[in-house]
Amino acid sequence: MAELEARLQAFEREALAHLDSLLRTAGRVAGSGLDAEDIVQETFLRAWRYFDSFEAGTNCRAWLFQIMFNVIKGRRRDLVSRPETSFEDEMDDAFQPGNVIVFDPTRRIEGSEVLKATGLLSEEHRAVLFLIAVEEFTYREAAEILGVPVGTVMSRLHRARHELRRLLTPNRSGARVSNQ
């Protein structure tokens, strides 16, 4: 019992310290039909099972993110047979397909608008953007987390940033996002 508690303390110190990062990323990246809290719980359970083979002092945060993206991947696979609600359907009215959103082009863009607009990106692009721009992983770490080559991370990130910029830039009619 004392051994379990000692191991649990080490786990809390090394792994659970990254709970906030995992939760906010899961909430933004997992997509519709998936529960971020469940994903994070399963991530930590898997990490706990293999915690003995994790080398102290190595990048625990990247390891946890890698596990989490595997959990998300597995759950998305399970969702395939179920009727799916697109992420856009869950967005606020302002981002509903078919709407033209008229912004004042002279007004500064708010962070919340940027955050909402990321919901219109593909899941792949959104994942890379959050790993690099929010969680500040290196390209190499992001590549390992997602199980893709570094070149793929770079191209997805480039597309994500420029697509986001397009979504947030007013067009000639003053609309930032137009689906008409």
Next chain:
Amino acid sequence: MDGGRPKTEGEENMNCGEVKVLIQLYMDSELDARSTLEAQRHLESCSSCSRLLDALEEQDRLLKEAARAAVPPSARVRARVLDAIRDESSAAPARWWRLPSWRRVAAVAALLLITTLAALRGGWAPGVNEKVYAAVALDHAAHCSADMMMGATTDPEELNRLAASYGHVRAIPDLLAFGYGDPRGRVCKINEVEFLHLTYYHPTERPLSIFLRPHASDGIGEKLTALNQDRFSVVSISSSVTDLFVVSSFDERRTAAIADAVAKQLS
């Protein structure tokens, strides 16, 4: 500023086209020192590229601040995680890969002993080969989950290059016929010999590993040999150029069928 104008002879500064390609690496500090300096020099003199950089950096800053401002329900999830861990720890039997490292060493020693005894009973000369069977099973157990293949490559070109080095084949084995895909590969050392360790994943079954190495004369026979190692089946087969091991959680018969199909792809 210079709108992508090609560099003239002797001109070392980057032009707009080059900077636009590299601007993302610049803002993420992924450029080497020399390219960073060159990009900086261009950005100082080019208002167009400088505006683009400012816009992208501002966009990232706003995103990061907004994403981090939202307070996640950490305390509730933390309690859920700790409860789940305690439940699992009290309910689950002490499987060897969950044991502390000194206990795992004891488990490895026991596994090697069992293997040796099984080998002697089968009439083999005790040599290195039976250790190899046990060792590949252990390496599979230690790395069979995608979580534990950190650092393994999934790049098809890299995998095929490794397969050429270790298996003398143009491509890694294809196990889609058995429902296995998403291969990951890493080079590992087993008994001081390098192997290419490939792990394949299945939507519902446990992962499966293939180990390849250039043929070595340490007793891995040409005849297909199937052994039961703890909870895994290990099947080996060798040609004049390649030694192959397949490790799975299936029974020996099914693992042998997979190994046979892999050997046919390699030949």
